[in-house]
Amino acid sequence: MSMVTIQGKGVFGGVAIGRISFYSREKLVVKRRHIEDPQAELERLEQAKTITLQELQSLYEKARKEVGEASAAVFEIHQMMVEDEDYNESIANIINSQKLNAEYAVATTADHFAQMFSSMDDDYMRGRAADVHDVSDRLLKNLMNKSGGITSSDEKVILCADDLAPSETVQLDKDSVMAFATCYGSTNSHTAILARTMNIPAIIGLGESLTAEYDGKMGIVDGFTGTLYIEPDDVTLAKMQKKQAEDLRKKKLLQELKGKDNISKDGQHVNVFANIGSPQDMGAVLMNDAGGVGLFRSEFLYLESEDYPTEEAQFAAYRTVLESMGGKKVVIRTLDIGADKQIDYFKLDKEENPALGYRAIRICLTRPEIFKTQLRALMRASVYGNLSIMFPMIISVGEVRQIKKMLDTVKAELNAEGIPYKDDVEIGIMIETPASVIISDELAKEVDFFSVGTNDLTQYTLACDRQNPKLEPFCDTHHPAILRMIKMAADNAHKNGCWIGICGELGADTSLTEVFLAMGIDELSVSPGMVLPVRDQIINSSVKDREEEVLKAAGVL
Ligand code: PEP
Ligand code: MG
Secondary structure, eight states, rough: OOOEEEEEEEEEEOOOEEEEEEEOOOOOOOOOOSSHHHHHHHHHHHHHHHHHHHHHHHHHHHHHHHHHHHHHHHHHHHHHHHHHHHHHHHHHHHHHHHHHHHHHHHHHHHHHHHHHHOOOOSSHHHHHHHHHHOOOOOOOOETOOOOSSSOOSSOEEEEEEEEOOOHHHTSSSSGGGEEEESOOOOOOOOOHHOOOOOTTTEEEEEEEOOOOGGGSSSHHHTTTTTTTEOOOOHHHHHHHHHHHHHHHOOOHHHHHHOOOOOBBTTTTTTTTEESSSOOOGGHHHHTTSSEEEEEEEHHHHHHHHHSSHHHHHHHHHHHHHHHHHTSSSSEEEEOOOOOBOGGGGOOOOOSSSSSSSOOTTTHHOOOOOHHHHHHHHHHHGGGGGGGEESSSSOOOOOHHHHHHHHHHHHHHHHHHHHHOOTTTTEEEEEEOOOOOOHHHHHHTTOOOOEEHHHHHHHHHHHHHTTTTTGGGOOOOOOOOHHHHHHHHHHHHHHHHTEEEEEOSSGGGGGGGHHHHHTOOOOOOOOEEEEEEHHHHHTTTOOOGGHHHHHHHTTTOO
16 A cells, blocks of 8 residues: 555644544444354454553553552453353354354344443443443454554554544553544544644544555654655654654653743743643643643543442542642532533433534522532632632523532531532632623622633634634634634733633734733733743743734734
8 A cells, every 4th residue: 555645634743653444334234144163153252352451451551550450340340241151152052053153143142231231230240241332342453453443552642533422532551652643523522622732743633535445554743844745655753753753852842841830031920820621631741841821621520430439428428529639729610511521321402503602600500409410629728728619601690600609508418527628629610601701790800700701702703603614714713803802801800800711722823922910911821732841932922012002913803
């Protein structure tokens, strides 16, 4: 095969060279086939079982290291299922007595066992039906020599997909991904955000030329130019290896910024914090020397689990993040689901316009039992560090007052139970709707801080769905309307004693850092991979004596 070049849009710089693994969510199609030699079929099954057991063992060890024994136990259960006597007897029976292929025998046995578990009285046993399917699918994939799906090998791969939903990104074995390349997706889709969190190159919008036929082939992702090379020729390979080495050298230089203050040449200080989706991102936060966590998207805790995360589970996650930051500020945003972040167990109605729908704070205020559990977990965790709580999608003063009332109820409950919490936890809101900008003078009187969510603010202001890649040419992220709104919110915040940060992706746009300095933005919260480049930009800027000029040039004044 000669080299194939596909052009897309780079959403995080860097060069990755490695094998392509195509993430396919298509269901395995199992054919019923007569076979002549049952013994050969049983041997094929044995081989697939050996590989399956090895995969499960490495998944178990990895999970045990990362999330602890309790969560890793599921892989032990899967191993036991593969070796279960009844399960194997049933498969062998079908192969031997009906002379049918191993795939069919496994699939039929899996259906039969899953049905048996489903009809049991006990909740725990009923839950095992999904495990039977899960482990049987793994066995089937190995029988069919399919490498698609979520990778579990030790080798790092370039993960290709049509696009990844947030619920899929949470299940990824992130340690084995060196780059992302997707057919669709938008600059601010969660795959793009994940790549920036993981500090790995990513390309979106490669279109339909990127197909599963490239699974297993060698590839190169150039995140700077948005180019994907498949089966590169020697000249391209050498060129890209050189580019990769240069990039790594530059990244190393940036690492030297670690421990230095973020002060512009003329003395303006800006906090540079990091955005995270789970406690597992803390490694990237610390490695990039962020001054704090400016946005913890707590909804990822909900996306990762199969049912509402308990108060204890949430408490543990918040506490881990607070403790890892050792007293530095951690802004945790309350649940922001809906729109592109859908969770089955919430059983939300299908909506015509989910981005303008029943989402985020609207769910929390109408389902107080969910909201209160989260607030309790947050307040309990507050004693373990420097916590701020932030609320998404605010459009009115009434909402903020309602939230504060609920928070008071939670505090009263904790008091009554003798559970400690910090009483001076900062309260803030996301500024991500045009309404919140326009009434930011009033909102600022209610809270301690604002954080501008430019991803949503841009989509609502420019009427451009952030999920729709077709709209990218229309979606001018530097539109003066957006920049003026940020300035308006900043002025109103400062007049009323609030600090203001930006936690949307625009905060990491280094071509705007000087504009943000001129507006007096106090904090920029960016993906961990962008912390050092943004700090570098701040240190090399000075705008004090030309603020008006900078703002005029950007169309803000
Ligand atoms: C935003 O809207 O800019 C934001 C930071 O929140 P999310 O991307 O999670 O909607
Ligand atoms: Mg948002």
